[in-house]
Amino acid sequence: MKRRFIMLLISIFGFTSAIGAETKGLTQKEQEVVRISAFTASGDLENLKISLNDGLDAGLTVNEIKEILVHTYAYCGFPRSLNGIGVFMNVLSEREEKGIKDEVGRDITPIPSDRNSIEFGTEVQTKLAGAPVQGGMYDFAPAVDEFLKGHLFGDLFGRDVIDFKTREIVTIAALGNMTGVNPQLAAHFNLGMNAGLTKEQINGIIDVFDKKIGKNQGKNAREIFDSVLKSR
Template identity: 65%
Template structure:
C-alpha cells in the first residue's frame, strides 16, 4: 500500500513538473523561420552552395514552394536583382533535383490578387506608417522625391502588399539580408525597430544573431549585435 502511494505521489509530481515545463516553454523563432533566416542570408550574400542546402532544409521543414519563391522575390528590393535571380535559379535546380529523387513538395497558396483600383503609393504610405510607427519624412526624400515614391509605391505598396508572407516574416527576411551585407548599418538598425513593431521580440532578434554566429558568419553576427545594442539603448 505504501509503495503504491509513493508511486502515485511521484507520478503526480512528474505530471505537474512536465505541465509546468510546457507552460514555461520558451517562445522563439519557428523551425520554418530559422530556415528563412538562412535562405535570406545566403541569397543576399551570394553563397549559392550554402543556399542550395538551406533551400532543401527549408522545404524539409515545411516551407511551401510559393513561400520560398516569395522570400527570394522580396529580397531583390534589398540585395538587388542579380542576387534574387541567382537565388531563384538555384531554387529551380533544387526543385528539379528533389523531383528526380521522388520528393513531392507542396506548392502552397498563391498571393491574393491585388485590387485593380488600389493606389500603390497611398496604400504603401499607410503600410510604411504602420510598420515604422509614424509617417516617414526626411531631407533625403526631399532631395530625391522619386526614391520616396518608389519606396512607398513599390516596396511597401506592391511588395509588402502581397499577403503570401505577413509583415513579421518579411521583416525576418529583411533583417537577415541586411545582417549579411556590409555598409548598411543604418538600414539594419531601422529594420530592427520595424521588426519589433511587427511582433518580432528582442529575444527572437537575438536568436537570429545566434544563427548567424553558429551557421552563417561570425563577423556579420558581431556587427549585428553591436547595431542591435545601440537600438536597445
C-alpha cells in the first residue's frame, strides 16, 4: 500500500513537471525549429539534414518547414536558404523511399490582392517593435526602410503558415548562429517578446544553442539577452 502511494506521488509530480516544461520552455517542435533555422543560417548542411528529419519526426509539417527555410533568406541570404531547401527536398525523397508519409500541412491563405505591402508591413513592424520604427539610418538609406516594411514585414510576415512568434524563433535562431549581427539579435529578442515569446521560451532557445549548436553561440546569445532584459 505504501509503495503504491509513493508511486502515485511520483506520477503526479512527474506529470506536473512535464506540463511545466511544455508551457514555460519550448515544445519539441519549437526546439527543432531552432536547430533547422540555426544550421540553415550557418550553412551546416550535415547537421541541417539531421534536424530536418528530427523536425518531421517531432510533428512539423512539410509546409511549415518550407516556410521556415524561406523565412531564413531574409537574414542569411538566398544561397543558404536555397541550399537548405535543396537538402529538405532530398530528405523528403529519402523518407518517401523508406515508406514514411509526412504530413504536408496547410498552404498559406491567399494574400488579398488589394493589400498594400508597405502599409501592412508598417503596421506589423510597429506592433512588433512597440512603436513606429524610424531613425537616421532609414533617412540615409530610405530604400532599406521601404524593403523592411514592404517585403520583410509586409510580404514575409504576412504569410500565415507560421505565426509571428514562430517567425521570431526562426529569426533569433538564425541570427544567433551568425557572427557580427549582435545588434540585430538584440533587436529581435525585443521583437520576439513583443510577439509573445516569454523569457522562459527565449532561454529555451539559448539552451538549444548550448546543447545542440555550440557553447560559444549560446554564451553570446545569453549575454545579449541579459543586456536586453536590463534595458527593458
